[in-house]
Amino acid sequence: MSTDKRNAAMKSDFLTDIVREDIASGVYSRPIATRFPPEPNGYLHIGSAYAIQVNHSIADRFDGRFNLRFDDTNPLKEDVKYVEAIKQDIEWLGLKPDVYFGSDYSQQICEAAIKLIRKGRAYVCDLSPEQMTAYRGTLTEPGKDSPYRGRTVEENESLFKQMKNGEFAAASKVLRAKIDMASPNLNLRDPVLYRIIHAEHYRTGNEWCIYPMYDFAHPIQDAIEGITHSLCSAEFKDHRPLYEWVLRELDITEPPKQREFGRLNISGTATSKRYLRELVDGGYVDGWDDPRLPTLQGLRRRGVTPEGLRRFLEELGALKNPSTVDSAMLEHFVRQDLKMRSLNAMAVMHPLKVVITNFSADRTEMLVLRNHEGDESLGTRKVPFTRELVIEREDFMEDPIAGFHRLSPGQEVRLKGAYFIRCEEVVKDPLTGKITELHCTYDPLTRSGSGFNARKVKSTIHWVSMSCGIHAELHLYDRLLKETAVFAESGNDWKELLNPASLIRVEKAFLEPSLSNASFHQTYQFIRHGYFCLDNKHAHSGHLVFNRVVPLKDSWKRQNSDMFK
Numbered sequence: 001m002s003t004d005k006r007n008a009a010m011k012s013d014f015l016t017d018i019v020r021e022d023i024a025s026g027v028y029s030r031p032i033a034t035r036f037p038p039e040p041n042g043y044l045h046i047g048s049a050y051a052i053q054v055n056h057s058i059a060d061r062f063d064g065r066f067n068l069r070f071d072d073t074n075p076l077k078e079d080v081k082y083v084e085a086i087k088q089d090i091e092w093l094g095l096k097p098d099v100y101f102g103s104d105y106s107q108q109i110c111e112a113a114i115k116l117i118r119k120g121r122a123y124v125c126d127l128s129p130e131q132m133t134a135y136r137g138t139l140t141e142p143g144k145d146s147p148y149r150g151r152t153v154e155e156n157e158s159l160f161k162q163m164k165n166g167e168f169a170a171a172s173k174v175l176r177a178k179i180d181m182a183s184p185n186l187n188l189r190d191p192v193l194y195r196i197i198h199a200e201h202y203r204t205g206n207e208w209c210i211y212p213m214y215d216f217a218h219p220i221q222d223a224i225e226g227i228t229h230s231l232c233s234a235e236f237k238d239h240r241p242l243y244e245w246v247l248r249e250l251d252i253t254e255p256p257k258q259r260e261f262g263r264l265n266i267s268g269t270a271t272s273k274r275y276l277r278e279l280v281d282g283g284y285v286d287g288w289d290d291p292r293l294p295t296l297q298g299l300r301r302r303g304v305t306p307e308g309l310r311r312f313l314e315e316l317g318a319l320k321n322p323s324t325v326d327s328a329m330l331e332h333f334v335r336q337d338l339k340m341r342s343l344n345a346m347a348v349m350h351p352l353k354v355v356i357t358n359f360s361a362d363r364t365e366m367l368v369l370r371n372h373e374g375d376e377s378l379g380t381r382k383v384p385f386t387r388e389l390v391i392e393r394e395d396f397m398e399d400p401i402a403g404f405h406r407l408s409p410g411q412e413v414r415l416k417g418a419y420f421i422r423c424e425e426v427v428k429d430p431l432t433g434k435i436t437e438l439h440c441t442y443d444p445l446t447r448s449g450s451g452f453n454a455r456k457v458k459s460t461i462h463w464v465s466m467s468c469g470i471h472a473e474l475h476l477y478d479r480l481l482k483e484t485a486v487f488a489e490s491g492n493d494w495k496e497l498l499n500p501a502s503l504i505r506v507e508k509a510f511l512e513p514s515l516s517n518a519s520f521h522q523t524y525q526f527i528r529h530g531y532f533c534l535d536n537k538h539a540h541s542g543h544l545v546f547n548r549v550v551p552l553k554d555s556w557k558r559q560n561s562d563m564f565k
Contacts, residue, residue: 014320118153123146146190223252268483309333469512470544
């Protein structure tokens with residue numbers, strides 16, 4: 001598609017309009033370029049995926065570039081394991097960006113700092129962190145100048161070089177920008193540009209002992225890479241004047257523009273990296289890939305497809321303000337994707353034994369069932385039908401209430417893909433009175449596909465052969481947090497916030513035997529129960545565990561969503 005046609009067809013949003021206007025006015029002589037700059041100190045989550053989607057979609061719409069740049073300028077927090085995890089997540093999303101590392105620009109950022117010193121726009125400060133906070137002032141009161149603000153250019157350059165050479169202890173000195181201690185924007189009250197950290201960096205080793213702050217390094221890195229639009233979440237809006245100050249003071253031509261979009265939150269879970277770490281470190285969840293978490297690793301383990309996730313993010317577009325989106329909306333788009341690709345199968349969670357009294361005990365009939373009701377290309381499978389079966393306990397009612405059309409004494413139902421059966425006898429435990437099995441008869445003339453239409457039944461239920469079925473554990477997921485959960489600034493009581501029904505384990509479900517060969521790359525629709533996938537954390541345990549990705553019921557409707565009004 002040509003650029004003109006693409007521009008005519010592209011979805012309109014405020015970020016697209018900004019870029020289109022910049023192109024029309026000739027602001028840049030280079031191609032449009034965006035980036036996603038994660039710090040490798042944790043795992044990506046759905047909010048990260050949204051930021052990736054926003055940046056990548058803008059670059060793609062204008063035939064531009066999209067970079068993945070690791071903001072790795074703090075050796076105390078970063079690790080190569082996070083780098084590899086983030087790369088895997090990006091690949092899972094289906095993207096292949098150019099990869100860069102902020103640490104590769106260490107020398108250029110250091111030279112930029114020296115340039116500011118020589119311009120009289122940066123100085124070395126000896127205040128302790130506590131003193132610096134006290135000098136900073138408040139939102140209603142101006143700060144006051146550091147006693148070291150008046151150091152000469154020569155003294156500042158000498159001290160900065162000594163910092164770089166490792167002659168001072170960690171945190172004993174910092175390099176600060178000289179801006180305005182009375183600015184109403186606290187970010188412009190002589191912010192720290194460089195600090196001393198004596199720690200080994202995962203890539204550069206001990207080559208450096210001074211490291212730039214994000215607000216200083218980020219605009220320089222953007223400029224080096226030729227980024228045109230630095231698109232970030234709304235919490236960085238107050239940092240934009242500092243971003244622009246750095247580029248202006250360094251005399252960057254055609255400087256990149258920082259523009260902000262709304263942060264994405266999902267109802268029923270936590271998307272703050274700090275809260276996620278509390279949950280993981282506190283043992284409240286099963287690691288960073290717990291399927292209840294909004295991390296990309298958790299979503300992947302749960303069985304969410306990248307196609308479904310991308311469709312959800314595309315539908316959101318560019319949010320102007322921080323927004324909390326109902327998790328049902330995400331499930332809707334995942335469900336729509338799984339509906340087209342999942343194979344049908346039968347699983348019984350809470351089994352009730354059924355004996356077909358007029359079916360021979362030594363006989364096994366192999367029924368041929370379609371793998372997908374709407375796509376013949378996905379083939380068929382053979383399902384064994386035997387004398388002893390299991391059905392869902394909820395599909396039988398001894399004294400049926402009005403409107404109950406499933407199995408009951410004297411009532412007929414169809415077994416999915418098989419025959420009509422009629423309940424003739426209910427067997428109970430003589431001590432507890434609990435129903436232990438049903439004795440039924442089947443009508444051999446009513447086999448599915450036979451064209452039998454002499455009589456009708458009002459319900460079809462699923463089933464599994466008791467002797468041929470396999471056992472598996474099913475994990476049913478719901479929202480991680482209670483609907484009433486409210487986060488505290490510090491010290492969250494997670495036991496009070498967590499939804500006790502966020503994970504329900506069905507430890508001994510009966511599954512049709514075809515699932516003994518289930519693939520980790522395939523999703524399955526367990527009839528009436530939802531979409532499931534194998535849990536990859538149990539791949540080598542010899543124990544089958546399936547995670548429910550989403551239930552069948554869809555509680556989100558686009559036309560009723562405030563997001564699109």
